Amino acid sequence: MHLGSLTSRWNAVADRWQRWVWRAAPPPPELRLTTVGIDISEQTVKFAVVSVEGGKPVVCRWGKRSCADALLSGATIGNPEAFVAHLRKIAARTGCRVARASLAEEAGYLFRVAVAPPRSFEELRAQVEFQLSENIPLQPSEVVFDAVPAVYHEGSLLVDVAAYPKKLITTLTSLFTEAGLTLASLEIEGAAIARSVLPLGTKGAFFLTDIGNTEAAVYVVEDGHLLFSAKLPVGGAHFTEAIRTTLGVGEEEAEHFKQTELLLHTPSSSSLAPAHTAVLEVANTLVQALQRHLLFWREHQPTAGYSHAPLEQVLLVGGTAQMPGLATFLSKALAMPVALGDVWTNFPPYSHYIPPIPRNEALQYATALGLALRDALPALAPPRLWH
16 A cells, blocks of 8 residues: 555544544633624724634624714724714624724834843833834823734844824723723734735735725735735725716716726726726826835835845735726736735635625625634634534
């Protein structure tokens, strides 16, 4: 009998044994906390709940709520009463009492520092706190920060730091409590998106681009660590408005054209030529903004001389990411691979799991799904057992 055949049989037996052990002795309940992931943007709140069934992640609740008033703009809560009302309805719909929520990058500060190898986590935080004033315009007493060890380099430990105004964190925690939700964590959107679209344990550097309604956000993730974030003043609404004004149609019809017509390339009808020109102008504005941040990342001075991995790919998420031809257009303009992110990357394969969120909406939930996956991960069986 060939060695390959023996190995194959052994792996099959091992997989059956692990599946039996998993079903007979699943993780304890404290490792299976079900939380609702809540993605908060200026005028929209999206949510998702991921449960674990048979060791596999499954989406059991999801949805979106819109508000005419600005809910959260930077570090400002625009309408606290409306914000709490939306949270209460989400809690009622999902049945969850614990939440993980996103934070917009423009409200805080993201940076990397080098510290001496610490003997404890308390010593690590003390060293980071000592360097806060060198990196942000706030006093240590005015911020809440998180410090995540990244890599050892030339005798130093490089630490990724996210810092936000304490006033904002206190206010958000209070509003969630008022809505009947315990806030387990607040996380930068980019970190949640990375958990959603990058396979667990992925190495390398990626440029994540979330194209929202009124603006876009870009993030650099390297070896699972969020290193850079920025906002771009271009979003899906700018494409819609360009189509609406040039074709003289209503907003709903303009949105339909944006999602169905290949307006970034030669239009199918001469009547769409004005819209083609207008859409190209908006797309070129987006390209210029992306190029500026790509150039900055490639040429900036890394912390302690640590060399970053070259960016492998741009991954698009958000409601406008699926605009026909956009990924191809950006790939040619940026001269690098650009693809749609797959928010089901860390779920069972399509042959074993049919995602409940419609395909044309799924990319809008990248942040919410990434937040919800955070609590599901410790209770998951090894992915090869997801069948």
